[in-house]
Amino acid sequence: MTTNRMQQPSKSTDAKVMNPADPNQAARQVNPALKTKPLDLPSKLEGQTRYLHDMNFPGQLIGAIYRSPYAHARIKRIDVEKARQVEGVHAVITADDVPNHKYGPTKFKDWNILARDRVLFIGDEIVAVAAETKEAAEQALALIEVELEPLEGVFDPEAAMIPGAPQLHEDVELNRPMKVDVARGDLEEGKQKAVVVKGGRYVSNRIYQGHLEPVGAIAHWSEEDGITIWAPSHIPYRAREAYAAGFGLPEDKVRIIVPPIGGSFGAKYVLKVHVIAAALAMATGRHVKIILDRYEDMITAHPRVPLTFDIEIGADAEGNFVYKDLTVYADAGARVYWSPNVIATACTRPDNIYHFHNVKSTGYLVYTNNSPTTCMRGFGNAEMLFAVESVIDEIALELGMDPAELRLKNIVHAGDTTLHGYRLDTCSLDACIEKVKELSGWERRKELPPYRGLGLAVANHVSGFRAIDPRFDGSTAVIRVKPGGLVEVETGEIELGQGMTMTYARIASRVLGIPEDEILVKSGDTGRYPFGIGTLASRSTVMGGNAVQKAAESLVREIRQLAAQALGEGTVYEAGVVKHKDKTYSLGDVADWFRARHAGEELTVKETYVPDTELPDATYFGHPSPNYPFAAHVAEVEVDPDTGRTKVIGYWAVHDSGMIIHETMAKSQVLGAVAQGIGWVTMEDLIVQEGKVLNPSMMDYRMPGAKDMPEVQVHFVQEADPHGPFGAKSLGEVALDPVPGAIANAIAHATGRRGYVLPLSAERVWKSLQA
Amino acid sequence: MNGGRNHNPNSNSSMTLTINGKDVTWTGEATASLADVIREGQDLTGTKIGCRTGECGACTVLLEGQPVVSCLVPVASAQGQAVETIEGLARHPEFRELEQAMQEYGGVQCGFCTPGVMMTTWAWLQNPALFGGDIGAALKNNLCRCTGYRGIIEAAEHVLASKGAVR
Numbered sequence: 001m002t003t004n005r006m007q008q009p010s011k012s013t014d015a016k017v018m019n020p021a022d023p024n025q026a027a028r029q030v031n032p033a034l035k036t037k038p039l040d041l042p043s044k045l046e047g048q049t050r051y052l053h054d055m056n057f058p059g060q061l062i063g064a065i066y067r068s069p070y071a072h073a074r075i076k077r078i079d080v081e082k083a084r085q086v087e088g089v090h091a092v093i094t095a096d097d098v099p100n101h102k103y104g105p106t107k108f109k110d111w112n113i114l115a116r117d118r119v120l121f122i123g124d125e126i127v128a129v130a131a132e133t134k135e136a137a138e139q140a141l142a143l144i145e146v147e148l149e150p151l152e153g154v155f156d157p158e159a160a161m162i163p164g165a166p167q168l169h170e171d172v173e174l175n176r177p178m179k180v181d182v183a184r185g186d187l188e189e190g191k192q193k194a195v196v197v198k199g200g201r202y203v204s205n206r207i208y209q210g211h212l213e214p215v216g217a218i219a220h221w222s223e224e225d226g227i228t229i230w231a232p233s234h235i236p237y238r239a240r241e242a243y244a245a246g247f248g249l250p251e252d253k254v255r256i257i258v259p260p261i262g263g264s265f266g267a268k269y270v271l272k273v274h275v276i277a278a279a280l281a282m283a284t285g286r287h288v289k290i291i292l293d294r295y296e297d298m299i300t301a302h303p304r305v306p307l308t309f310d311i312e313i314g315a316d317a318e319g320n321f322v323y324k325d326l327t328v329y330a331d332a333g334a335r336v337y338w339s340p341n342v343i344a345t346a347c348t349r350p351d352n353i354y355h356f357h358n359v360k361s362t363g364y365l366v367y368t369n370n371s372p373t374t375c376m377r378g379f380g381n382a383e384m385l386f387a388v389e390s391v392i393d394e395i396a397l398e399l400g401m402d403p404a405e406l407r408l409k410n411i412v413h414a415g416d417t418t419l420h421g422y423r424l425d426t427c428s429l430d431a432c433i434e435k436v437k438e439l440s441g442w443e444r445r446k447e448l449p450p451y452r453g454l455g456l457a458v459a460n461h462v463s464g465f466r467a468i469d470p471r472f473d474g475s476t477a478v479i480r481v482k483p484g485g486l487v488e489v490e491t492g493e494i495e496l497g498q499g500m501t502m503t504y505a506r507i508a509s510r511v512l513g514i515p516e517d518e519i520l521v522k523s524g525d526t527g528r529y530p531f532g533i534g535t536l537a538s539r540s541t542v543m544g545g546n547a548v549q550k551a552a553e554s555l556v557r558e559i560r561q562l563a564a565q566a567l568g569e570g571t572v573y574e575a576g577v578v579k580h581k582d583k584t585y586s587l588g589d590v591a592d593w594f595r596a597r598h599a600g601e602e603l604t605v606k607e608t609y610v611p612d613t614e615l616p617d618a619t620y621f622g623h624p625s626p627n628y629p630f631a632a633h634v635a636e637v638e639v640d641p642d643t644g645r646t647k648v649i650g651y652w653a654v655h656d657s658g659m660i661i662h663e664t665m666a667k668s669q670v671l672g673a674v675a676q677g678i679g680w681v682t683m684e685d686l687i688v689q690e691g692k693v694l695n696p697s698m699m700d701y702r703m704p705g706a707k708d709m710p711e712v713q714v715h716f717v718q719e720a721d722p723h724g725p726f727g728a729k730s731l732g733e734v735a736l737d738p739v740p741g742a743i744a745n746a747i748a749h750a751t752g753r754r755g756y757v758l759p760l761s762a763e764r765v766w767k768s769l770q771a
Numbered sequence: 772m773n774g775g776r777n778h779n780p781n782s783n784s785s786m787t788l789t790i791n792g793k794d795v796t797w798t799g800e801a802t803a804s805l806a807d808v809i810r811e812g813q814d815l816t817g818t819k820i821g822c823r824t825g826e827c828g829a830c831t832v833l834l835e836g837q838p839v840v841s842c843l844v845p846v847a848s849a850q851g852q853a854v855e856t857i858e859g860l861a862r863h864p865e866f867r868e869l870e871q872a873m874q875e876y877g878g879v880q881c882g883f884c885t886p887g888v889m890m891t892t893w894a895w896l897q898n899p900a901l902f903g904g905d906i907g908a909a910l911k912n913n914l915c916r917c918t919g920y921r922g923i924i925e926a927a928e929h930v931l932a933s934k935g936a937v938r
Contacts, residue, residue, distance in 0.1 A: 263883055667922075
């Protein structure tokens with residue numbers, strides 16, 4: 001193992017364009033004018049990046065949406081005639097004006113374009129307007145008459161499953177579209193072996209993803225091309241498929257162009273606002289732009305799926321885990337966005353960190369009259385680990401064991417196949433725990449002053465997940481050598497700010513031996529670039545990275561063949577030039593050789609990476625990812641006993657993400673995740689009462705600011721994984737997964753009181769101290 | 772809300788302000804937000820709109836050198852004053868050092884908050900004392916959901932330290 005024991009310098013030079021010793025610089029003859037800013041960062045820093053909000057088209061109309069004020073109601077009457085008379089209004093559409101197909105992004109087809117007969121949550125879309133100005137659109141909204149008959153609503157998943165509860169969807173009895181049953185080993189036998197049993201009811205709350213760029217879309221329609229939607233979405237191909245079904249169109253009649261995305265964290269997958277913009281574009285023949293303001297974005301937000309866990313973990317007297325018994329209730333809200341994947345993850349993922357031997361998980365996905373819920377970074381796993389890691393600390397307390405020792409005794413190792421079939425070719429979780437103990441000064445734990453606490457939590461994740469699309473998995477990259485020698489990489493994966501383009505440029509640079517600033521990475525257009533499953537499940541580095549590596553290797557082979565054809569025997573390709581006898585030839589020359597032989601076409605290679613994974617079977621058994629990252633985090637907190645307020649005063653994050661390709665961006669991923677976790681545990685809560693969001697502003701939904709962040713030490717234990725590009729594993733989500741557990745355990749250590757319900761707000765912690 | 776698109780002839784006023792060193796005449800409602808005047812009147816879209824309630828700081832610009840959330844500034848109150856946006860700042864010779872540091876320390880990801888963060892950080896670098904000396908305090912009106920702030924803080928402190936070394 002090549003554990004990198006060196007202290008990580010906070011500053012790294014790797015954000016600079018890599019220009020390794022470049023003996024061939026002159027020979028490459030790349031015209032400096034061709035060198036664009038290959039990295040997206042300078043453009044962002046200079047304010048030149050144009051996000052959706054910054055884009056406008058000639059003749060563009062502004063769209064607006066009339067939404068239900070009730071959580072559940074029957075639509076008695078809609079009258080839009082007055083709205084249609086407003087000057088500057090081009091279209092006012094209702095369910096009668098749009099196709100009526102059942103569609104949706106998952107196998108649960110419960111979406112409509114506009115509400116027909118009933119509305120199911122506050123914010124459900126009833127009428128849409130397109131007008132020349134926002135003022136005209138707003139005036140039209142004010143003149144729409146909708147008569148609604150309020151119906152009884154149901155807001156709690158357990159209440160929604162009781163026979164006789166209001167039923168949201170006619171074909172789904174007991175409001176339960178999905179039930180997960182997972183069982184391995186012999187639960188009863190495990191229970192008999194248990195000496196210590198801990199557990200309880202843990203609750204993970206609604207978290208607003210907090211994307212700084214509000215949600216929106218611009219759409220256009222033409223007979224020839226069908227629907228084009230400019231939509232910040234990081235699963236544009238799935239969105240295309242879902243939306244095409246909604247309009248009854250073939251998939252290729254919907255094109256999604258992805259502008260730079262101003263933050264998502266899971267919020268910008270598939271959204272009704274994209275569909276409604278398209279419906280308005282079809283109705284008007286004009287470009288239609290809809291940007292939600294922050295209030296509308298938050299009132300109708302599709303937050304992290306709230307999960308309630310009834311969990312029990314048993315251990316023998318030596319601290320060996322013997323079983324885990326779990327029931328999960330997930331609030332899907334009124335329609336299915338991405339919640340099925342969330343509950344399936346919650347029911348399985350943590351069983352691939354510890355040897356529980358005997359597990360049972362039962363998961364209920366339940367409709368309620370709340371706004372549909374969806375994914376956020378680390379979905380299913382981070383919530384579940386909050387509960388699992390809390391319970392494990394309770395067991396350690398009962399056994400009188402060090403929580404780190406208890407974990408080390410039960411974790412998975414390299415070479416293991418986990419309970420659910422994950423094959424761990426690499427796993428440095430043990431080294432991560434040892435390292436985080438060392439960095440955090442874990443031994444101080446016994447001597448901390450009152451109301452100070454140190455908490456540890458560990459995590460795993462996947463690098464892509466085979467079951468996202470049962471039909472196929474993998475990624476495709478195209479590499480073109482442009483006239484003049486600039487190299488373009490095209491991918492179906494999506495840049496979210498996580499550094500995907502820099503990662504791909506670096507991978508291609510290493511294979512081709514040319515500087516990163518001669519490589520342009522392009523993505524985000526279903527009409528132009530290769531198919532992509534989407535940037536979710538921490539896919540992009542490993543899936544897309546492997547594809548880029550394969551394509552770059554293929555390009556090198558292609559260049560060698562062309563050189564032999566053009567120059568004869570004895571050619572050598574290295575570092576961006578072909579050498580033959582005393583002469584050197586640039587990639588621009590190579591591009592010309594290809595064009596001369598192929599009717600002017602560009603030198604292009606296309607390669608697909610298909611991972612060696614297994615689709616999990618009906619019992620959720622299988623090897624779903626090429627490799628698995630791990631992490632161990634320690635949080636140090638100080639709790640004010642007079643107010644209950646928690647301040648995170650130190651944080652240590654040690655990761656096994658294989659070899660790190662871009663250290664600066666990798667570290668920034670971890671720091672951002674720690675901030676999101678601090679927000680989640682100590683302050684953030686999208687408060688919903690009977691379906692109504694009570695805090696729909698950034699003032700009332702407080703997210704961490706600069707002063708809420710402690711010093712954070714990030715360390716990577718680097719061991720090359722055989723399945724990742726240059727040995728890499730994923731990082732984006734595993735960085736958030738352990739944070740809630742680590743902070744919750746630190747608070748429990750500081751106060752002697754276990755918190756079961758997130759967030760562990762000042763009020764909750766204070767109350768626990770009074771008990 | 773969208774004051775920049777309001778063209779009510781009864782409430783139009785005309786005023787002049789300076790944006791990035793250029794005199795700009797604005798005709799429209801006096802209460803139009805400075806952010807809309809910058810974005811829609813001048814097509815300077817580097818100034819971002821995240822919330823319109825002054826909470827997120829994405830619309831931060833410098834008004835007479837001081838960072839303000841331009842979504843809450845009525846254009847009338849900027850009359851005759853100098854406004855600097857990220858597009859103007861990016862032309863400053865010393866901008867490169869901060870830009871480079873932000874990349875090297877991981878101070879930028881999705882980039883949406885970034886122009887506002889750059890404006891505040893720039894103002895802090897000119898006069899740290901104005902903000903109590905601490906870049907963390909200076910950033911109290913700038914939300915970033917991606918980076919966890921540490922990269923921004925380290926980049927700012929690095930640039931300040933190197934300025935000190937030069938002087």
